Amino acid sequence: MVRKSEEIGKVRGERPMDNQMKLYSLVKKLYQANFWEDYWDNDIIGIQLPNREDPVFISILGKAEQNFGFLIYRNLEELSYFFETSNRADFDEFSSMIELLQTQKCISLNFEDRQEIPKEEYEKIKASGTTFRGKKAWPVFTDYKPGYYPFTIDEKDVPFLITVFEKLIETANDFRTSLQIYEKEQETYKILMRTYKKDGSYEDGLYVVPEAILEGIVDTETDHAAIKLTDFEIKRANTQKMAHTIWELDIDFIGVPVVPPNGGRPMFPSLLIVADAKNGEVICSEFVEPRDVEKIQRIVLQLILAQNSKPPKIVVDATRYFKIAAYLESLLTALDIELVPLRKLPLISVVKADMLEYFKE
Numbered sequence: 001m002v003r004k005s006e007e008i009g010k011v012r013g014e015r016p017m018d019n020q021m022k023l024y025s026l027v028k029k030l031y032q033a034n035f036w037e038d039y040w041d042n043d044i045i046g047i048q049l050p051n052r053e054d055p056v057f058i059s060i061l062g063k064a065e066q067n068f069g070f071l072i073y074r075n076l077e078e079l080s081y082f083f084e085t086s087n088r089a090d091f092d093e094f095s096s097m098i099e100l101l102q103t104q105k106c107i108s109l110n111f112e113d114r115q116e117i118p119k120e121e122y123e124k125i126k127a128s129g130t131t132f133r134g135k136k137a138w139p140v141f142t143d144y145k146p147g148y149y150p151f152t153i154d155e156k157d158v159p160f161l162i163t164v165f166e167k168l169i170e171t172a173n174d175f176r177t178s179l180q181i182y183e184k185e186q187e188t189y190k191i192l193m194r195t196y197k198k199d200g201s202y203e204d205g206l207y208v209v210p211e212a213i214l215e216g217i218v219d220t221e222t223d224h225a226a227i228k229l230t231d232f233e234i235k236r237a238n239t240q241k242m243a244h245t246i247w248e249l250d251i252d253f254i255g256v257p258v259v260p261p262n263g264g265r266p267m268f269p270s271l272l273i274v275a276d277a278k279n280g281e282v283i284c285s286e287f288v289e290p291r292d293v294e295k296i297q298r299i300v301l302q303l304i305l306a307q308n309s310k311p312p313k314i315v316v317d318a319t320r321y322f323k324i325a326a327y328l329e330s331l332l333t334a335l336d337i338e339l340v341p342l343r344k345l346p347l348i349s350v351v352k353a354d355m356l357e358y359f360k361e
Contacts, residue, residue, distance in 0.1 A: 017127065019158045024130035026165040027139045030070065031111060031132075035172050036062025041071075042086065043182045044079075045175060046193035046207045047167050055193060055207065056164055057082070060172070061110070068136055069110035072164060076213055081105040081146075084216035088319065098255035098268065099319070103217065104144040107153060107161070111136050120152060147290055149257040149266035167196060174204075181206070189214055217323075227330045228294035229301060234334055237301050242336075243309035245278035248345045249316050251288065251296070251324055252352070272299060275347040276307075282351055283307065296327045310335060315342045 039045075039060040048055040054075035059082060062068035073079045085103045117125075117138045125132060125139065132138045141153045141161075153161075171194045178192055193207035227234065250273050257266035274284040284303050288296055304310045314337055316324045321341035332339050 019162065020124060020128045021130070023158055023162050023165070024125060024128035024139065026162060026169065027109065028130055028132065029169055030109075030165060031068075031137060031139070033169060033173065035060045035176075036068055038176050038179060039063060039172070040182070043179060044082075044191045045168065045172055046191050047164065047171055048193060048195040049163060049167070050196055050198045055195075057191070058164070058168055058172075066136065067110065069108060070168075072107040072109070072161070073105075074107070074160075076210070078105045079209070080213045080215075080217050083214050087216055098253055101144065101150065101268075102146045102253060105146055106144055107157060108142045108144065110140050110142070112138050112140050114138050116140075118152075147253060147268055147270065149268065151265050167194070225293045225326055225330060227334060228297050229331070233298075233301055234331075237304045237310065237335055240304055240308060240310045242312055243278075243307070245276055245309075245311050247283075247311045247314045248275040248277060248348045249273070249300075249314050249324065249328075250320065250345060250348050250352070251290070251327070252317075252320065272296060273348055273351065274300075274303060275345075275351065276311075277347065280347060282347075293327050297331045300328060300331065304335070310337060312336075313338045313340050315340045315345065317341070317345055317348075318343050 040063050041059050041061050043060065045058045045060070046055045047058070052075075054077075056075075057073040057079045059071040059073070061070065071082070073082055081103055085100070088103065113135055117140060121140050122138075142150045143153045143157070144150055175192045175194075181190065181192060189209040190206040191209060192204070194202050194204050196202045251270060253268035253270050255268065257268055259266050269287050270290045272284065272286050272288045273282060275282045283306075284299065286299060288299070314328075314332065316339065318341035321339075325339055329339055
């Protein structure tokens with residue numbers, strides 16, 4: 001039987017203020033550990049907690065450049081965003097900050113100068129009673145989610161971060177003597193992993209990152225989406241003649257965040273835009289929900305009917321080819337239309353630049 005004093009202690013341990021005090025105390029210990037003196041950002045640490053299906057993965061920032069901090073990937077799907085960012089950065093494929101933001105899905109802890117700390121973050125630090133002093137020594141938490149503006153972390157993330165940071169301090173310190181594993185040539189990508197058991201004991205080993213994760217973003221919700229339209233709609237579109245033209249098509253976020261009507265986290269609107277290369281005109285521009293596969297497919301089909309013809313090819317930006325293919329490839333195959341990646345869309349790139357200037361005004 002649990003005594004009342006123990007019950008009270010448990011309740012107190014769950015209070016938000018107590019959690020904030022514990023969180024920032026751990027943050028200070030992480031800062032003082034100077035892990036960035038030894039770890040590169042791709043020396044990922046894996047921590048398997050006993051109550052989670054996937055491991056948690058941590059990248060330590062600061063050795064390559066003076067941006068000190070940690071990136072916390074909560075599962076394998078989020079880790080795929082780490083490799084997506086790395087793969088595209090190697091080929092300098094990011095044309096804008098908004099495009100870079102769409103390949104980040106994690107919680108970040110960065111250390112900044114005092115004057116760069118948002119007021120809300122400063123109030124949390126102050127209320128915690130933990131002191132931070134010096135240049136690049138003040139913590140800022142940010143939650144990154146594709147399609148949304150970088151935002152402060154949710155209160156429900158605090159207990160999770162406390163658990164991770166408690167384990168990270170001892171794990172990263174112990175692994176300092178094993179970092180040579182990352183310097184060796186490997187056929188597979190292996191990371192140092194510590195697996196914790198329910199009794200608090202642990203085992204150390206190497207975790208082989210699945211090939212699919214190494215390739216970049218894994219989107220299980222839209223991968224190989226089936227045709228969401230009726231057979232009648234497909235047959236009707238297939239009666240249209242094949243035109244001597246090429247369509248440019250893009251589905252991308254507009255780089256100006258908006259607050260949803262009901263409030264909450266600002267989001268980046270997603271725009272589907274289609275241009276006809278033959279006449280040099282935009283024939284469609286419509287805001288869509290990124291995962292609304294049926295609406296995206298129906299817009300394309302209705303556009304074919306409105307034009308009284310279908311193009312033999314639709315070209316898309318190569319960096320978004322796989323995402324767009326997930327929405328449209330099944331439909332376009334049924335319509336005998338080829339989907340082709342291009343490094344840059346001549347018409348749409350100009351239109352989007354003009355559109356961004358309009359939204360800024």
